[in-house]
Amino acid sequence: MSNSVNACHCSMCRKWTGRPLLAIKCGDRVPFEGSDSISVFNSSEWAERGFCSQCGTHLFYRLKQKKYHMIPVGLLDNDSNLTFEQQIFIDEKPSFYSLANKTKNLTKAEVFAQYSE
Secondary structure (H helix, E strand, C coil): CCCCCEEECHHHHHHHCCCCCCEEEEECCCCCCHHHHEEEECCCCCCCEEEEEECCCCEEECCCCCCCCEHHHHHCCCCCCEEEEEECCCCHCCCCCCCCCEEEEEEEHHHHHCCCC
């Protein structure tokens, strides 16, 4: 698990969370307790999202091909070692908010180029 926090401004993440998704990269092997309560839905051609079917908590965003997980930072008990480093889909960020941190910013095209390699 990374200690790097990313913000996603795509319309689907904003609809899913009500704000930008703030998440950390966790790779392809993420253990979950109570996996029988995890529901997954296809949110796009390339990704799916998992949530708890008992309480509705958002659990992960996962790329389908590589099973690459992004876990919302709100699920972590200790966030003291996290660093906000990157914002993606920056070209889809609405104008009504702005995040003050100085970060690396990627457009939708740059994100697709990076993850299609």
